[in-house]
Amino acid sequence: MEMLRTDDITMQFGGLVAVKDFNLNLNKGSIIALIGPNGAGKTTIFNMITSVYKPTKGKIYFKDKDITELAPHIVTKLGIARTFQNIRLFKDLSVFENVLIANHLHLKSNVFEAILRDSKYKKEERLMKEKALELLEIVGLSDVKNEKSSSLPYGMQRKLEIARALATNPEILLLDEPAAGMNPRETEEITLFIKKIRDDFDLTILLIEHHMQVVMDISEEIYVLDYGITIAKGSPYEIQNNERVIQAYLGVDEGA
């Protein structure tokens, strides 16, 4: 089943075309990677899918519903969650609170019911807390749940960001460089972790990553971007042997 489709989305900032005519098909349960040199437009694509930017041209469909013009928080509500390249946790708040906040979007009680703590709100609050604890358990952060989120080591902060995104009940998860800055052992761990949450939470995952080891290991299909243009698309094996990709990454050998 097709979860997400983009039709020729283009993002232009003044004279700069950051992304040009990008087409993506994301099927349920797949893990797809976006790769490309710095400045290729990968994060811009994430920002367009999550409606942080409105594409200059083109349409984005989530389960055949046009989501191009929706507000970012509505897109999250529909079921697209993301993490950020430069970690964006709620720094001064505890690990537990970080995950709790991501449950707020499903709250049905209004502000007065919340202040009066009526039975409906109390029940919702209890369920939110249970769910948050469960998530922290799954990602292995329950021991540090009362710590300030900014005091966690880097790898844990990345995991917390993923846990927080999972708390919004997404169907599609966009991961922006989940393994950035990690050592080989942590990288291996996060690779397994991504596969695990895909299966456990029934997710479809789109990720941006520079660690080729991670990309080749988990993705079923890879899109390669260079200067906003999709230069290749295919299985890890096809990508590894694609001339243009090698050129984009390593440059052309002029002497040859």
Added chain:
Amino acid sequence: MKRKDIYLTVVSLLVFTVFLIYAHFRFDAYKLRILNLCAIYTVLGLSMNLINGFTGLFSLGHAGFMAIGAYTTALLTLPVATKAQNFFLKPIIEPLSNIVLPFFPSLLIGGLLTAFIGFLIGAPALRLKGDYLAIATLGFAEIIRIVIINAQRVTNGALGLKGIPATTNLWWSFGVAIFTIIFMLLLINSSYGRAFKAIREDEIAAESMGISLFRHKVLSFTIGSFFAGIGGGLLGNLLGTIDPALFKFTLTFNILLIIVLGGIGSITGTVISAFIVTIAGEVLRFLDQSINLGFVVIPGITGMRMVVFSLMLMLVVLFYSHGLMGTNEFNWDRMFDKLSAKKLLAKRRD
């Protein structure tokens, strides 16, 4: 909350009530007014802290909101005869001249009207961020004041209102203050309060967690305006006379001073600092008069008090940038911990 904590809280509230009863009968009018002001500034500080401290919106429109609350409450409680006396230049408009309501509904209407205006201002202004929002809200507060000066048939313009019934007493001011504290505690510790804090910490992340920035910012701003209006209403009916000059930027600055000193994002801090700032403002009054040090006489300079005040604020910001409480709240366990720690230290010294 643990059972022990509930007992301790109830007991300390009772002790405080006994103190208020004592104050009510024994304190002179001057001291009573200061005590009332402490409570009113607590309400105002908390309302501003909700907007600036918990939601992270840099708003400087408080004096304007207070003016709306103060004028509404005063106009609704003024007796018909006093209204006629006040409006001697131009008569007051028709229905308002004959409406006289008891204090509580007037205060409530004042709060609700302020909340409504806060909503109307907030909806467009909250699209701005940071300094731009501060300038916009400052501008709106000034617009409110200018409108009050010029709407002479409603507000009596620059002449102000005199003879407002002095209904605000310790029970009203502290009743409202305690209600506000409880309200804020319940709000901040609810899911909505967490959403406010998320917006303060990182707007982009909050939005990508499905929190509607606009809805929550306007909500926080409207609730804050409501309590600012209530605080203004209490103030007007405490002072007995109000005029547009009272609601200049300095008033907003005073409240800002309270929340910065107490800790932006701490309810306890705001309460403590509202008392400190209000009482210190009176205690330091001697600075405005000439001081005889025996060998030298310092001539009285009016405004010296504010110089010392501003110096204090600068020292706090320099050396104690999180204010008295930072974003922490009071709790009994921590207090006992600190007390026992002090005892231990004292023992060790012996």
